[in-house]
Amino acid sequence: MRIVLMGAPGSGKGTQAQRLSEHFGIPQVSTGDLLRVAVERGTQYGRAARAAMDAGALVADEIVLGIIRERLAESDAARGFILDGFPRNLSQAEALAKMLASIGQPLDAVVLFEVDPAEIVRRISGRRTCQRCGRVFNIYSNPPGSPPHCPVCADHPPLTQRSDDTEATVQRRLQVYEQQTRPLAEHYAAQGQLKTIDANAPVETVTARLMEALGEPAHRPRAG
Ligand SMILES: [Zn+2]
Numbered sequence: 001m002r003i004v005l006m007g008a009p010g011s012g013k014g015t016q017a018q019r020l021s022e023h024f025g026i027p028q029v030s031t032g033d034l035l036r037v038a039v040e041r042g043t044q045y046g047r048a049a050r051a052a053m054d055a056g057a058l059v060a061d062e063i064v065l066g067i068i069r070e071r072l073a074e075s076d077a078a079r080g081f082i083l084d085g086f087p088r089n090l091s092q093a094e095a096l097a098k099m100l101a102s103i104g105q106p107l108d109a110v111v112l113f114e115v116d117p118a119e120i121v122r123r124i125s126g127r128r129t130c131q132r133c134g135r136v137f138n139i140y141s142n143p144p145g146s147p148p149h150c151p152v153c154a155d156h157p158p159l160t161q162r163s164d165d166t167e168a169t170v171q172r173r174l175q176v177y178e179q180q181t182r183p184l185a186e187h188y189a190a191q192g193q194l195k196t197i198d199a200n201a202p203v204e205t206v207t208a209r210l211m212e213a214l215g216e217p218a219h220r221p222r223a224g
Contacts, residue, residue: 001026001080001214002105004087004096006184007113008177010120010170011199012206016113017082019207023216027076031085034067035059045070061092065099072105080108088180090187109214110188112181113199113206117174125167128159 001024007013021028038046039053045066049059064086072081087093100106126140130150137159139148149156163169188194195213199206 002083002100002108003080003214004083004107004110004188005113006110006181007199008115008117008120008181009173010124011113011115012203013084013113013199015203016199016206016210017084020082020210020214023211024080024082026080026082027071027074028082028084029068029071029077031064031068031083034071035064038067043067043070061095064092065095068096069099069103072103087184090183093184093187107193109195110193111210111213112185112188112194112196114196115199119200120174121167121170124165124170125161127165128161130157130159132157 001020003020005013005017017028017030020026035046035049039050040046045063048063049067052059052063068083068086071077083096087096097106122140123138126138128137128139128148129135130137130153132153133150135150135152137148137150148159150159185194185196197206197209197213199209201209
Protein backbone atom coordinates (compact mmCIF):
# COMPACT_ATOMS: atom_id res chain seq x y z
CA MET A 1 0.00 0.00 0.00
CA ARG A 2 1.60 3.26 -1.15
CA ILE A 3 -0.28 6.27 0.14
CA VAL A 4 0.02 10.04 0.35
CA LEU A 5 -1.84 11.71 3.23
CA MET A 6 -3.10 15.26 3.01
CA GLY A 7 -4.76 17.15 5.83
CA ALA A 8 -4.71 20.52 7.52
CA PRO A 9 -2.75 21.03 10.72
CA GLY A 10 -5.00 19.74 13.49
CA SER A 11 -6.90 17.34 11.20
CA GLY A 12 -5.72 14.28 13.12
CA LYS A 13 -3.69 13.11 10.14
CA GLY A 14 -0.65 12.21 12.27
CA THR A 15 -2.64 9.90 14.54
CA GLN A 16 -4.23 8.16 11.57
CA ALA A 17 -0.87 7.81 9.84
CA GLN A 18 0.43 5.99 12.91
CA ARG A 19 -2.55 3.62 12.89
CA LEU A 20 -2.17 2.92 9.17
CA SER A 21 1.51 2.27 9.65
CA GLU A 22 0.78 -0.34 12.35
CA HIS A 23 -2.07 -1.93 10.43
CA PHE A 24 -0.24 -2.38 7.14
CA GLY A 25 3.25 -2.80 8.62
CA ILE A 26 4.63 -0.03 6.45
CA PRO A 27 6.61 3.04 7.52
CA GLN A 28 5.26 6.54 7.91
CA VAL A 29 7.55 8.71 5.81
CA SER A 30 7.28 12.26 7.05
CA THR A 31 9.38 14.62 4.97
CA GLY A 32 9.87 16.99 7.90
CA ASP A 33 11.41 14.21 10.00
CA LEU A 34 13.42 12.87 7.05
CA LEU A 35 14.96 16.27 6.41
CA ARG A 36 15.89 16.68 10.07
CA VAL A 37 17.54 13.27 10.17
CA ALA A 38 19.40 13.80 6.88
CA VAL A 39 20.72 17.14 8.13
CA GLU A 40 21.78 15.60 11.46
CA ARG A 41 23.54 12.68 9.77
CA GLY A 42 25.22 14.98 7.27
CA THR A 43 24.30 12.84 4.27
CA GLN A 44 24.88 14.23 0.78
CA TYR A 45 21.27 15.47 0.59
CA GLY A 46 21.35 16.53 4.22
CA ARG A 47 24.35 18.78 3.59
CA ALA A 48 22.61 20.32 0.56
CA ALA A 49 19.47 20.86 2.64
CA ARG A 50 21.44 22.51 5.44
CA ALA A 51 23.17 24.84 2.98
CA ALA A 52 19.75 25.97 1.72
CA MET A 53 18.37 26.43 5.24
CA ASP A 54 21.46 28.35 6.35
CA ALA A 55 20.96 30.67 3.37
CA GLY A 56 17.35 31.18 4.47
CA ALA A 57 16.07 29.47 1.32
CA LEU A 58 13.54 26.70 0.80
CA VAL A 59 15.01 23.25 0.37
CA ALA A 60 14.79 22.45 -3.35
CA ASP A 61 12.33 19.79 -4.45
CA GLU A 62 15.12 17.66 -5.95
CA ILE A 63 16.77 17.44 -2.54
CA VAL A 64 13.53 16.44 -0.80
CA LEU A 65 12.80 13.92 -3.56
CA GLY A 66 16.31 12.52 -3.23
CA ILE A 67 15.86 12.06 0.50
CA ILE A 68 12.47 10.38 -0.05
CA ARG A 69 13.94 8.08 -2.71
CA GLU A 70 16.74 7.02 -0.34
CA ARG A 71 14.23 6.35 2.43
CA LEU A 72 12.01 4.24 0.16
CA ALA A 73 14.99 2.10 -0.80
CA GLU A 74 15.23 0.85 2.80
CA SER A 75 13.88 -2.66 3.37
CA ASP A 76 10.95 -1.71 5.62
CA ALA A 77 9.42 0.28 2.75
CA ALA A 78 9.44 -2.65 0.34
CA ARG A 79 5.75 -3.35 0.98
CA GLY A 80 4.68 0.27 0.88
CA PHE A 81 4.78 3.58 2.68
CA ILE A 82 2.69 6.42 4.00
CA LEU A 83 4.01 9.72 2.72
CA ASP A 84 3.22 12.76 4.80
CA GLY A 85 4.19 16.40 4.15
CA PHE A 86 4.95 16.01 0.46
CA PRO A 87 3.83 16.92 -2.17
CA ARG A 88 2.48 20.36 -1.35
CA ASN A 89 1.96 21.67 -4.87
CA LEU A 90 1.39 20.49 -8.43
CA SER A 91 4.98 20.56 -9.61
CA GLN A 92 6.03 18.53 -6.57
CA ALA A 93 3.22 16.05 -7.30
CA GLU A 94 4.43 15.62 -10.86
CA ALA A 95 8.06 15.24 -9.80
CA LEU A 96 7.03 12.71 -7.16
CA ALA A 97 5.02 10.66 -9.68
CA LYS A 98 8.00 10.59 -12.01
CA MET A 99 10.39 9.52 -9.24
CA LEU A 100 8.02 6.79 -7.97
CA ALA A 101 7.54 5.51 -11.51
CA SER A 102 11.31 5.31 -11.93
CA ILE A 103 11.62 3.05 -8.88
CA GLY A 104 8.52 1.03 -9.82
CA GLN A 105 6.48 2.15 -6.81
CA PRO A 106 3.55 4.23 -8.08
CA LEU A 107 0.98 5.55 -5.60
CA ASP A 108 -2.11 3.49 -4.80
CA ALA A 109 -4.08 6.29 -3.22
CA VAL A 110 -4.04 9.85 -1.97
CA VAL A 111 -6.13 10.46 1.13
CA LEU A 112 -7.48 13.89 1.97
CA PHE A 113 -8.72 14.46 5.53
CA GLU A 114 -11.55 16.95 5.43
CA VAL A 115 -12.26 18.86 8.59
CA ASP A 116 -14.39 21.81 9.51
CA PRO A 117 -12.00 24.82 9.70
CA ALA A 118 -13.90 26.24 12.68
CA GLU A 119 -13.35 22.97 14.53
CA ILE A 120 -9.62 23.07 13.78
CA VAL A 121 -9.36 26.63 15.05
CA ARG A 122 -11.15 25.51 18.20
CA ARG A 123 -8.92 22.48 18.69
CA ILE A 124 -5.66 24.33 18.20
CA SER A 125 -6.47 27.70 19.75
CA GLY A 126 -7.82 25.91 22.82
CA ARG A 127 -4.48 24.22 23.54
CA ARG A 128 -2.76 25.14 26.78
CA THR A 129 0.51 23.74 28.05
CA CYS A 130 1.92 23.32 31.53
CA GLN A 131 5.41 24.80 31.51
CA ARG A 132 6.40 22.55 34.38
CA CYS A 133 5.34 19.04 33.25
CA GLY A 134 4.74 19.69 29.55
CA ARG A 135 1.24 18.19 29.56
CA VAL A 136 -1.15 19.63 26.98
CA PHE A 137 -4.76 20.43 27.84
CA ASN A 138 -7.63 21.92 25.89
CA ILE A 139 -9.79 24.59 27.43
CA TYR A 140 -12.79 23.40 25.37
CA SER A 141 -12.69 19.68 26.03
CA ASN A 142 -10.94 19.44 29.34
CA PRO A 143 -11.23 22.67 31.33
CA PRO A 144 -8.64 22.42 34.08
CA GLY A 145 -9.90 25.28 36.22
CA SER A 146 -10.41 28.99 36.09
CA PRO A 147 -8.02 30.52 35.32
CA PRO A 148 -6.68 27.37 33.63
CA HIS A 149 -4.00 25.68 35.70
CA CYS A 150 -2.22 22.33 35.66
CA PRO A 151 -4.21 19.80 37.72
CA VAL A 152 -1.25 17.37 37.77
CA CYS A 153 1.58 19.45 39.21
CA ALA A 154 1.36 19.86 42.96
CA ASP A 155 1.34 23.66 43.02
CA HIS A 156 -1.07 23.98 40.03
CA PRO A 157 0.98 26.33 37.83
CA PRO A 158 -0.99 28.35 35.26
CA LEU A 159 -1.25 26.91 31.73
CA THR A 160 0.11 28.91 28.83
CA GLN A 161 -0.68 29.15 25.14
CA ARG A 162 2.02 28.70 22.48
CA SER A 163 2.40 31.83 20.38
CA ASP A 164 1.69 29.92 17.15
CA ASP A 165 -1.51 28.41 18.54
CA THR A 166 -3.44 31.67 18.66
CA GLU A 167 -6.63 31.93 16.65
CA ALA A 168 -5.16 34.43 14.16
CA THR A 169 -2.11 32.26 13.51
CA VAL A 170 -4.19 29.13 13.06
CA GLN A 171 -6.52 30.95 10.64
CA ARG A 172 -3.52 32.03 8.61
CA ARG A 173 -2.01 28.52 8.53
CA LEU A 174 -5.35 27.08 7.41
CA GLN A 175 -5.63 29.67 4.65
CA VAL A 176 -2.17 28.80 3.32
CA TYR A 177 -3.01 25.11 3.53
CA GLU A 178 -6.26 25.62 1.60
CA GLN A 179 -4.55 27.57 -1.15
CA GLN A 180 -1.88 24.91 -1.56
CA THR A 181 -4.10 21.90 -1.25
CA ARG A 182 -7.11 22.61 -3.42
CA PRO A 183 -5.28 22.37 -6.78
CA LEU A 184 -3.42 19.31 -5.54
CA ALA A 185 -6.65 17.57 -4.51
CA GLU A 186 -8.18 18.39 -7.90
CA HIS A 187 -5.13 16.98 -9.63
CA TYR A 188 -5.32 13.67 -7.78
CA ALA A 189 -9.10 13.53 -8.20
CA ALA A 190 -8.66 13.90 -11.97
CA GLN A 191 -6.24 10.95 -11.84
CA GLY A 192 -8.81 8.87 -9.96
CA GLN A 193 -6.47 8.54 -6.97
CA LEU A 194 -8.15 10.81 -4.43
CA LYS A 195 -10.03 9.37 -1.43
CA THR A 196 -11.69 12.02 0.69
CA ILE A 197 -12.37 11.21 4.33
CA ASP A 198 -14.76 13.16 6.53
CA ALA A 199 -12.52 13.63 9.56
CA ASN A 200 -15.04 15.52 11.70
CA ALA A 201 -15.44 12.52 13.98
CA PRO A 202 -13.79 10.65 16.85
CA VAL A 203 -10.45 8.98 16.08
CA GLU A 204 -11.95 5.45 15.91
CA THR A 205 -14.62 6.51 13.43
CA VAL A 206 -12.09 8.26 11.22
CA THR A 207 -9.90 5.14 11.24
CA ALA A 208 -12.89 3.01 10.18
CA ARG A 209 -13.66 5.42 7.33
CA LEU A 210 -10.04 5.42 6.29
CA MET A 211 -9.82 1.61 6.20
CA GLU A 212 -13.02 1.42 4.22
CA ALA A 213 -11.77 3.98 1.71
CA LEU A 214 -8.59 1.96 1.32
CA GLY A 215 -10.56 -1.23 0.76
CA GLU A 216 -9.88 -2.93 4.10
CA PRO A 217 -13.24 -4.66 4.70
CA ALA A 218 -12.30 -6.07 8.11
CA HIS A 219 -12.53 -2.61 9.58
CA ARG A 220 -15.84 -1.69 7.97
CA PRO A 221 -18.28 -0.74 10.72
CA ARG A 222 -21.26 -3.13 10.92
CA ALA A 223 -24.38 -1.98 9.15
CA GLY A 224 -27.39 -1.10 11.30
ZN1 LIG B 1 1.97 20.35 35.12
